[in-house]
Amino acid sequence: MEMEIFKESQVQKEKFRAAANKLLNSCFIVKKKEDTRNDYIFIIQNKEFFVEYFDLLGYKIEINENQGVVALTNINGTGRLRLKKIESILLLILRLLYIEKRKELSLTEDVVVLTDEIHQKYSMLKIEAKSNLDKTTLRDAIRLFKRYNILTNIDRDVTLSDARIKIYPSVLFAVPNDNLNSIYEAINEKLNKYAMGSESSDDEEADQD
CATH class of the missing domain: 1.10.10 (Arc Repressor Mutant, subunit A)
Structure with a gap:
């Protein structure tokens, strides 16, 4: 079944893909960092979709709004740097x-x-x-x-x-x-x-x- 986020506008789809790719490549999205601030806000606004999406991929997404950080970890403990x-x-x-x-x-x-x-x-x-x-x-x-x-x-x-x-x-x-x-x-x-x-x-x- 297609996720609800992918039924939204093309702009929403692109924002989701961009934020998801940044998380996969960098592990952290930071509110204080200028080039990830918009991604952080978008993830906060659509957290349930990101949780569902990354759960399917075997990842856990942790959102800490006090610190302004979104972190990604592998549920199986693989892929560690x-x-x-x-x-x-x-x-x-x-x-x-x-x-x-x-x-x-x-x-x-x-x-x-x-x-x-x-x-x-x-x-x-x-x-x-x-x-x-x-x-x-x-x-x-x-x-x-x-x-x-x-x-x-x-x-x-x-x-x-x-x-x-x-x-x-x-x-x-x-x-x-x-x-x-x-x-x-x-x-x-x-x-x-x-x-x-x-x-x-x-x-x-x-x-x-």
């Missing part, structure tokens, strides 16, 4: 910075960090295998997280110490947790484990699909 260890560390650092900055800002203000702040957090870990975060690794990680609508760089050269990076609330959903304090503690614990060298695996699974 495998992150390199260094990428996992940087993702944890970005979450930590987001939570710290968020406490100082109103809900309407964007969370913006400097590349130097990322380097400072990384240096605190004192990782023997890779004591310094090189430009190529940082640039590649930023490009990857940007693809998944977790952040965007305001300045072109992200390797400069004063380069600004805007972090979106979708960073909180990479590993879901309902309590910000719990997330903060979990990240610190994870970072401490890395610093102590107790994480032996070179690769980890991220919760993006």
